[in-house]
Amino acid sequence: MNEKKKNTRLTTASGRPIYEYEDSQTAGPRGPVLLQDYILHEKLAHFNRERIPERVVHAKGSGAYGTFTVTNDITKYTKANLFSEIGKETRIFLRFSTVGGEKGSADAERDPRGFALRFYTEEGNWDLVGNNTPVFFIKDPKKFPDFIHTQKRDPYTNCKSATMVWDFWSLNPESLHQVMILMSDRGTPASYRHMHGFGSHTFSFINAENERFYVKFHFKTLQGIKNFTDEEATRMKGIDPDHAQRDLVESIDRGDFPKWTMKVQIMPEAEAATYKWNPFDLTKVWSQKDYPLIDVGVIELNENPDNFFAHVEQAAFAPAHVVNGISYSPDKMLHGRLLSYPDAQRYRLGANYEQIPVNRCPYMVANYQRDGQMRTDGNGGGKPNYFPNSFDDVYTDEKFKQPAEDLGHHVVADWYDRNAAGENDHYTQPGDLFRLMTQEEKQNTVSNIIGSMKGISGEKRDLIVNRQLCHFFRADISLGIAVAQGLGVDISQHATGNVHAN
Structure with missing residues (x-):
């Protein structure tokens, strides 16, 4: 999925260009x-x-x-x-x-x-x-x-x-x-x-x-x-x-x-x-x-x-x-x-x-x-x-001295790269949570998601909706299908879609 190239370099308040804006040093x-x-x-x-x-x-x-x-x-x-x-x-x-x-x-x-x-x-x-x-x-x-x-x-x-x-x-x-x-x-x-x-x-x-x-x-x-x-x-x-x-x-x-x-x-x-x-x-x-x-x-x-x-x-x-x-x-x-x-x-x-x-x-x-x-x-x-x-x-x-930590x-x-190998499974536990829900709980959750996502507007609407649908599909196929259908989105492009994440 192509996104617009970014041309403005990120800096600190003092003007220093920085790269490590999202990941803490550990x-x-x-x-x-x-x-x-x-x-x-x-x-x-x-x-x-x-x-x-x-x-x-x-x-x-x-x-x-x-x-x-x-x-x-x-x-x-x-x-x-x-x-x-x-x-x-x-x-x-x-x-x-x-x-x-x-x-x-x-x-x-x-x-x-x-x-x-x-x-x-x-x-x-x-x-x-x-x-x-x-x-x-x-x-x-x-x-x-x-x-x-x-x-x-x-x-x-x-x-x-x-x-x-x-x-x-x-x-x-x-x-x-x-x-x-x-x-x-x-x-x-x-x-x-x-x-x-x-x-x-x-x-x-x-x-x-x-x-x-x-x-x-x-x-x-x-x-x-x-x-x-x-x-x-x-x-x-x-x-x-x-x-x-x-x-x-x-x-x-x-x-x-x-x-x-x-x-x-x-x-x-x-x-x-x-x-x-x-x-x-x-x-x-x-x-x-x-x-x-x-x-x-x-x-x-x-x-x-x-x-x-x-x-x-x-x-x-x-x-x-x-x-x-x-x-x-x-x-x-x-x-x-x-x-x-x-x-x-x-x-x-x-x-x-x-x-x-x-x-x-x-x-x-x-x-x-x-x-x-x-x-x-x-x-x-x-x-x-x-x-x-x-x-x-x-x-x-x-x-009261604290013991050392190994x-x-x-x-x-x-x-720290929060999306590194071993740290990047963001889907198993949300999917497990959805599958544990009762049918009524699933329906309410899907309805709430659809109601909230219908508020997305502007020229980036389709980009944001499609990106989020990829996450729902990766968590649980039935969840992704239900949300996509509720939003009137063609689901054929999402089941195996790629996601860009910062």
Whole structure:
């Protein structure tokens, strides 16, 4: 498929021509993202400052306080204090949100839902910042600003654009797994209470022997799954654009406390190198046949904030905030969020955002951060503002030292190719997902895809439609045929068509 030759050379904001605009520099193909990748920093830091004062993403949200109670012993996997004994309770705050809409958007939009959970533990705040889906649209953080731009407003019309959305998805086949979820009825949950939550990323557990296990977090709603059809969601947007917020507040006020069970999948560190999928690829799931769900505990929301702005609007989550016994993984999207989330919060709320009550650790905090806007805690008084010093008794505790991560032999810094051999199967899992659906779920998903793609317009319409149809055919022939027929496209050219993807 021929496309117009491009004549404008891509540069940084300072005018430096660049090639590695989409792929992050890493320590080896599956190693961590390197701090020296300035283009990644420039894209994410600029992206965080594009809109004020609301969040760039997840702008509209709802939240409540509650408790997490341990029901099963997982201490052989992690030494995290909040899991130390069965029956232990930890205070939590959970914020739900839509992703792409502004603060005034409707709760019933077709969109992933944020599922951001904070545990106020004795050893610090742990923020598990995920979604109601186990995967995401992209696997490299350099692509995040570009992706979110397509979910926002067209710079010319200032309207949402199906053309932008499907153009990006068709050029990035790794998005197909998440697109299939979004276009099913799971893309329009009936309420926040009636959907699952996921940590989405791969994290790691570290036990008392400093053994590392990779882990994925699942939160299964005990209210049961309830989704809107596309017609029901459209109707609800007109009836009550705040229906999910209203439902959450009213359910807690009447004592009908929402609950979820926390479960984990555990992968021994050594198995990560040989698993059939890259276990750190955010567009993939781990098979539950290979790594079954393990029960951990129950979360319950039982306290509405007394002031929405003070608590929900000022809540500032960051997946960088982990605690002893819980750590990161070589998940590249996670690494991007470790940088961008705290940076976004410092910009939105100020350098001292962690002193705001909803964000403050309720236990002891000792550091040498000083000054900055909105300092509220006495600013350390006359104590030293440097470490080490000869005047105070603050020390570093060696028991909290992180164990080394094995990155394998011959690790080199390189730009990760997310479509390299072994990383480019973007079709098996989306196809499996479609084949697992009931006939009604398949029909609704196909109908939602067709309805959305009919909004693609302009001179590139046929190019974008044809490119995306190739992805659907590669995932599942019957899916491709159904979408093509719904769009009135001749299917003979697509079953074996070529796809151009950046």
